[in-house]
Amino acid sequence: MAQKQRVASSGAGFRPPLHRVVWERRLWRFLIVAILSIGAVVMALPFVWLVVSSFKPLEKIFIFPPEWIPDPFRPENYVEALVYKPFGLYLWNTLRIVVLNLAAILLSASFCGYGFARIRFPGRDFWFALVLATLMIPYFVLMVPQFIMFTRFGWIDTFHPLTIPFFFGGGAFNIFLFRQFFRSLPEELADAGRIDGCTEYGIYWRIMLPLSKPALATVAIFTFLAAWNDYIGPLLYLRSDYNFTVAIGLATFRSVMSTQWHLLMAASSAMILPVILLFFFAQRYFVDGLVLSGLKG
Numbered sequence: 040m041a042q043k044q045r046v047a048s049s050g051a052g053f054r055p056p057l058h059r060v061v062w063e064r065r066l067w068r069f070l071i072v073a074i075l076s077i078g079a080v081v082m083a084l085p086f087v088w089l090v091v092s093s094f095k096p097l098e099k100i101f102i103f104p105p106e107w108i109p110d111p112f113r114p115e116n117y118v119e120a121l122v123y124k125p126f127g128l129y130l131w132n133t134l135r136i137v138v139l140n141l142a143a144i145l146l147s148a149s150f151c152g153y154g155f156a157r158i159r160f161p162g163r164d165f166w167f168a169l170v171l172a173t174l175m176i177p178y179f180v181l182m183v184p185q186f187i188m189f190t191r192f193g194w195i196d197t198f199h200p201l202t203i204p205f206f207f208g209g210g211a212f213n214i215f216l217f218r219q220f221f222r223s224l225p226e227e228l229a230d231a232g233r234i235d236g237c238t239e240y241g242i243y244w245r246i247m248l249p250l251s252k253p254a255l256a257t258v259a260i261f262t263f264l265a266a267w268n269d270y271i272g273p274l275l276y277l278r279s280d281y282n283f284t285v286a287i288g289l290a291t292f293r294s295v296m297s298t299q300w301h302l303l304m305a306a307s308s309a310m311i312l313p314v315i316l317l318f319f320f321a322q323r324y325f326v327d328g329l330v331l332s333g334l335k336g
Contacts, residue, residue: 136202
């Protein structure tokens, strides 16, 4: 008994005071918030400089140290930028490509993902592994053969090369994401549909697809960003000015002799606005889709 009392009275079971634990946790939380805040400021500085420069005259954009408050303040840069080039036409062309790609990828990728997740057929795992293997092929490896193929089809200077291929599968990553999501849904839902007389296509269209809103939202966000920011595709296949997209339109501000940097900054800021709005309004669906799509392997 005396030995137990000596052990208990020793420092073996010592615990720090509660207030010390609370202060340590607050200190670590403060350090984490401070580090993340510094990183956020560093990452946001180029964007802030872009927006601030869009309100400056041309001669004050590249002065050092930079002026963070424009003087003089020129909001007319936006008006001049949007009339300097036919940005209304460029925006319309980009929206047409975005809408067609959204329809093509959401339908075809979800259909293929459902087939790999729910339908048993010979070689299913092999074909799915083959689809995933295409993710390791760089786009620039396929650029030349695709360009030759589309040239022989007569698709140059049309939107066909930028839209029609997406109706055939919708991309390996999107198929993978839908497949993972459909595998996370209970099999009893499909069994109930079969009992009610639904075909496999009816189960996909009436049961599974309405439940896959997080995955649909995630793929839609990726598709919108890829089509909106695509520069290489339109640069390869579009020739006429009336077919140019927003990305190509921004590139036309630069020339060999001179570049209207203040107008380029204003146009770039205006074209980033839809992406920012999309992020703020759809970030919850984006996070839900990434979490739910990885619940089941």
